Amino acid sequence: MTTDATTATTRRLLSRGTSRARAGGSQERPLPIGRQIVIQLILLMITFTVLFPIIWILSMSLDPRNLSRPDGLNLIPPGASLDAFQKVIAQPTTNDISFIELALNSLKIAIGSSVVAVGIGILAAYAFSRLRFRGREALMIAVLGVLMLPSVATIIPLFIFLNQFQISFGDLSFNLRASLLGVTLAVISAQLPFAIWNLKGYLDTIPKDLEEAAAVDGASQNEIFRKIVLPLAIPAIAVTGFLGFLGGWTEYLTVTMFTTEVHDQTLSIALNAMVGQFARTTNWSQFAAFSILFALPVSVVFFVFQRYLVGGLAVGGVKG
Amino acid sequence: MATATAALPQRGRGTQLRRGAQPYLYLVPAFAVMAIITFYPLIFQVWMSFYDFGQINFRVRNPVPPDFIGIENYVRIAQSKLAIPNFEFIRLVLFNLWWALSNVVIHVVIGVLVAVVLNTKGVRFRGIYRALFILPVVIPQIIVATVWRNMFDANAGAVNYGLQAVGGLFGISAANPAFHLDWLRQATDPISWLPLPLAYFAMITANTWLGWPLNSVVATGALQSIPGELYEAAEMDGASPWQKFRNVTIPFLRPAMLPYAIYGFVITFNLFFLPFFMTAGEPFGRTEILVTQAYRLAYERRLFGVAAAFAVYLFFLLLIVTLITNRMAKATKSYAD
Numbered sequence A: 001m002t003t004d005a006t007t008a009t010t011r012r013l014l015s016r017g018t019s020r021a022r023a024g025g026s027q028e029r030p031l032p033i034g035r036q037i038v039i040q041l042i043l044l045m046i047t048f049t050v051l052f053p054i055i056w057i058l059s060m061s062l063d064p065r066n067l068s069r070p071d072g073l074n075l076i077p078p079g080a081s082l083d084a085f086q087k088v089i090a091q092p093t094t095n096d097i098s099f100i101e102l103a104l105n106s107l108k109i110a111i112g113s114s115v116v117a118v119g120i121g122i123l124a125a126y127a128f129s130r131l132r133f134r135g136r137e138a139l140m141i142a143v144l145g146v147l148m149l150p151s152v153a154t155i156i157p158l159f160i161f162l163n164q165f166q167i168s169f170g171d172l173s174f175n176l177r178a179s180l181l182g183v184t185l186a187v188i189s190a191q192l193p194f195a196i197w198n199l200k201g202y203l204d205t206i207p208k209d210l211e212e213a214a215a216v217d218g219a220s221q222n223e224i225f226r227k228i229v230l231p232l233a234i235p236a237i238a239v240t241g242f243l244g245f246l247g248g249w250t251e252y253l254t255v256t257m258f259t260t261e262v263h264d265q266t267l268s269i270a271l272n273a274m275v276g277q278f279a280r281t282t283n284w285s286q287f288a289a290f291s292i293l294f295a296l297p298v299s300v301v302f303f304v305f306q307r308y309l310v311g312g313l314a315v316g317g318v319k320g
Numbered sequence B: 001m002a003t004a005t006a007a008l009p010q011r012g013r014g015t016q017l018r019r020g021a022q023p024y025l026y027l028v029p030a031f032a033v034m035a036i037i038t039f040y041p042l043i044f045q046v047w048m049s050f051y052d053f054g055q056i057n058f059r060v061r062n063p064v065p066p067d068f069i070g071i072e073n074y075v076r077i078a079q080s081k082l083a084i085p086n087f088e089f090i091r092l093v094l095f096n097l098w099w100a101l102s103n104v105v106i107h108v109v110i111g112v113l114v115a116v117v118l119n120t121k122g123v124r125f126r127g128i129y130r131a132l133f134i135l136p137v138v139i140p141q142i143i144v145a146t147v148w149r150n151m152f153d154a155n156a157g158a159v160n161y162g163l164q165a166v167g168g169l170f171g172i173s174a175a176n177p178a179f180h181l182d183w184l185r186q187a188t189d190p191i192s193w194l195p196l197p198l199a200y201f202a203m204i205t206a207n208t209w210l211g212w213p214l215n216s217v218v219a220t221g222a223l224q225s226i227p228g229e230l231y232e233a234a235e236m237d238g239a240s241p242w243q244k245f246r247n248v249t250i251p252f253l254r255p256a257m258l259p260y261a262i263y264g265f266v267i268t269f270n271l272f273f274l275p276f277f278m279t280a281g282e283p284f285g286r287t288e289i290l291v292t293q294a295y296r297l298a299y300e301r302r303l304f305g306v307a308a309a310f311a312v313y314l315f316f317l318l319l320i321v322t323l324i325t326n327r328m329a330k331a332t333k334s335y336a337d
Helices: A002-026 A033-062 A083-090 A099-130 A136-148 A151-163 A180-205 A209-216 A221-232 A234-249 A253-258 A267-275 A284-304 A306-319 B002-011 B015-048 B072-078 B089-118 B126-133 B141-151 B158-169 B198-224 B228-236 B241-269 B273-279 B290-300 B304-336
Strands: A166-169 A172-175
Touching (some): A033 A083, A033 B089, A033 B141, A033 B158, A033 B198, A083 A284, A099 A180, A099 A221, A099 A234, A099 A267, A136 A180, A136 B015, A136 B304, A151 A253, A151 B015, A151 B290, A180 A253, A180 B015, A209 A221, A221 A234, A234 A284, A234 A306, A253 A267, A253 B290, A267 A284, A284 A306, A284 B141, B015 B304, B072 B304, B089 B126, B089 B198, B089 B241, B089 B290, B141 B158, B141 B273, B198 B241, B241 B304, B273 B290, B290 B304
Antiparallel strands (some): A166 A172
């Protein structure tokens, strides 16, 4: 029964956009040809501005001439080669670290932070959305208050706090602050309030009928949460988890401030090294190739699930 | 978890009590984590802001206790008396507010206009355009910022090359200085009576590219909820397209767009990636915003006490912004009802 309800809700959510578009389409009358052309021209111009940076980066990354700087506006490169991609995969910056190692570090932060934030966030979101208890308002305000703060506002005290956890065994020493674990904790600190708020916003939109029926049948609070609410919340869990993943995947601030070793660098650090003050040595084709490799995994997921994700965001935004 | 076990024997008394404790059990993991890595650091930060806190004060081996200096950190920030170049607190705050406001206005206007054009009855290829227009949103912001920095490069950037190509169509030489602008670093303002550097216009271009599509999505949703009969009724009354837009479209868009615009304002106010990676605050710290400046105080200047006081200022500024915008949101809510 639960799974049926879930798929029904999912289908309803997915079909909302299309059915609306279809309803609009049925009453459409043909547009005068002159107006149609004018509107198409406007839309093509907008399309050009949207695609321009993307085409520029793509063509730079494929340019076979191995130029340090592009010599003109070559939106269609003269031929194509994957040389730049090969080079950045081997070693993107002057530091001795490969693309795979950078990506693995980013991945650790992304998975660690999003799993923890969503895992404990959904519990708190359930309590805030469904349960009555004393101090509910005050606790929710505490979450919202932190949500409003940008992560840079807590970075210094976190740095000092995490820096206190240092252990050394002879030659081996471990500083929580300078480790990827410390970075992940700092990222969780930034993500958890958002996860609670976003998940609560979604749970608030789910009708309570099913839960009430289950309660009448004698299900306990925990059973209701596990068997009814959790399956229904899967879209929101996926959205929040993905946004958390995206945040961890591109995290820059804490990585650069906390870590000291080359082998702890992430994709963001390498990207900044390719455009920042040390950028003179960087070949732009390689910068372009690196950007594409960095963006592609998350952009493809985002694009495929955009209806969900944008919807989830918009709901959160309007609710805020 | 310790509290859970301690509470067990008492909870045996009845379901009433169990119901009473259960909500808190769901909250324990989240609040335990937040207490340690969010609330404690925040309180510690307020404490720090009253001390002359520097790097020597938190070494693990023999840390030196910091000196209590009262509100001196706050006073020095407000009076812009910090030992760092190009720091002017009032200018920074005003620029930050203007940055957020100007962006949101442009995003909403473009977002609504594109949504209205796309929503015109009978337009072909609508689905393709909608899919393409969402592309800026799906690219990670750090990449958007670095790519636009690259595009605004003075010598080999796509923007200057593009201007040269357009100029070429009109027979203007590519060597014309107008096509070799140093977008991100030019020190003189492009508009003499407007105290905004060229880099601001470059930044707003990049952020417009990034920001209007989501506004367009929200506006499209609102447009599709407008009953078609309203337009038909307006047409029968002989309303012009502008009158229809003014009297039917806008009143329906407002309740959906305003909360979203407020959300966008707060997001843009704290938008770290763009000023940091695209202009790096140039020229002369004039495109710095509060969050990037806070980061520089801590990381580049190692002024931890000052940075803590700065973060407290940031908190109160955001609080004021939130209170004002919330009031605005409430005002429109009653308007919508």
